[in-house]
Amino acid sequence: MLKFVKNHMESISGIExxxxxxxLIFFIFFVxxxxxxxxxxxxxxxxxxxIPLDNNQNHEEL
Incomplete structure (x- = not known):
C-alpha cells in the first residue's frame, strides 16, 4: 500500500x-x-x- 502511494505521489508534478x-503557513501563524x-x-x-470569573457583568466593552 505504501509503495503504491509513494509511486503515485512521485508521479504528480510540482507536489514537492x-x-x-x-x-510556511504553520511558521507564519505562530510568528x-x-x-x-x-x-x-x-x-x-x-x-x-x-471573563470566566465575572458572572454578573456585561462584557460589551471588549
Missing amino acids: IYPIISL VLFWWVVTAKKDYIDTVSN
Whole structure:
C-alpha cells in the first residue's frame, strides 16, 4: 500500500511545494500569534482573563 502511494505521489508534478507551503503557513501563524501576544495591551489581557470569573457583568466593552 505504501509503495503504491509513494509511486503515485512521485508521479504528480510540482507536489514537492506542498510541504514547504504547509511549513510556511504553520511558521507564519505562530510568528503572528507570538507577535500578538507580545504586543497585546495588558488591560485587554486582564479583562479577557477575568471573563470566566465575572458572572454578573456585561462584557460589551471588549
